[in-house]
Amino acid sequence: MKILVCISHVPDTTSKINFTDNDTQFDTNGVQFVINPNDEFGLTRAMWFKEKQGATVHVANVGDASAEPTLRKALAIGADEAIRVDAPATDGYFVAKQLTKVAQDGGYDLIIAGRESIDYNGGMVPGMMAAMLGANFVNTCINLEVDGSDATAVREIDGGKESVKTSLPLVIGGQKGLVEESDLRIPNMRGIMMARKKPLHVVAADAAEAHAATAAFEKPAPKGAVTMVDPENLDQLIELLHNEAKVI
């Protein structure tokens, strides 16, 4: 089985979000970039398929050279090869188009992407790839098993989950549950040394027009001060929630 794991290169979850250039660019100053958490759960599941079922695992990213340390980290965790499409990730459609080309060229059976990236939160790349590839698609996937060309998966739905039966070629939008938080791997020294020698292919972008552009960013309006309520006076809280906030 050939697996492609799509990797977004995103600010760490603790990052403070600021913008520059008249609020049109993300301010990377002092920001640590990581593998998108939803992608990391998928990558770790892919490692399981590699170790238990002999799968080959490639990782891919659409971005400039600054994303390479993130791809090297994926190689250090255990991916066999990495591919970087050398173009800025302008919008979800453009990224899906590029990764679809990578997937077609590589002939992958299973494509694992995160449910969404934690920067743009678009959640559209896996679905768009599935549509462009004509592959099956399971979103918000929290469990995945593959047996030959058959697959079973569990999808999180609002208020519960559903089990599905499907087949390869398959695209999934993964998240926590594919593996547990405690299963995530920190690259060891041997992995890091090996990753240096693994192939990292840089390929040119396929011609495609983005469907959307970010005209500007805005930060949320500053919040008003908190109203503190005495724990001995809970009637006041109920009164405030009823008459002032009008939520009960």
Place this chain on the structure above:
Amino acid sequence: MSVLVYTESEGGAFKKVALELTSYAKGVANAMGGEVTAVSINGGNAADLGNYGADQVMEINDATLETFNAKNYAAALAQAAKAAGAKTVVVSSSANSKYLAPLLAVELGAAYAPNVVALPESTSPMKVKSTVYTNKAFAINELKTDVTVIGLAKNAYGLHENSAAAAASAFGVELAGDNGVEVTSVDKATDKVTIADAEVVVSGGRGLKGPENWNLIEDLADTLGAATACSKPVSDMGWRPHSEHVGQTGKPVASNLYIAIGISGAIQHLAGINSSKVKVVINTDPEAPFFKAADYGIVGDAFDVVPRLTEKLKQFKANNA
């Protein structure tokens, strides 16, 4: 010119989000100078949508669509959008709508803007404001395609009444027999409010000291008709299921009221609940960062405050019933 809106239903009745979405579609249609066409798949009474601004209702009744399948639903909506000559298709942020929207966008050659929080800033070109960086910021997105798909963020617009004809007509769709993904079982608590639909969410953190104390959270939630949620450490320690984890890598919450008990308020947690309208924080530590993000705060011990609050709310509900 028309705005197509996918109105979700459950058990033969429209969900509340369908009415909110129809209200929103009416706002977009007014801005564009067009009409609202609702698409109902094995749905409820078309007249219900008329109260919120639907001019026409395309009713799709098809046995193939009895259970949700993203590919079939996207195909049905794409056929409806083409038949109606829709310029914009509006979908919700439910798990199912987020599943089908990218498929629909590719089918229509449309740009897809998810997590949109307000009416378009302009409709030609289409410019919409959405949350990005997991609610830590907003982006103004310019959509460059002729047809667009807009995903409205949870609880972002509210209900706006608008009387319209809601002229219903049957619409037939052609679907591929094999949809590739077959549902074998569904595990869904039908007696519980889900985080996605809840107007009130009661959430617990490490301050609750252990899963055996969750009756405090559940009793308060039951009193308020609320969903229960938890912080990341609580789900990581296995006290509560992952599906209740709220935050940047968990679920987002956009309820009217969010009550956080024994949660310190890490930046990742705050990102997940930023879209909630009113936040109440109960914590023993007056320095907990959550108080800075709260509307109302109580410094106190959950084991003392929460049972008393639950009792008082029961009385309040009884008096205001």
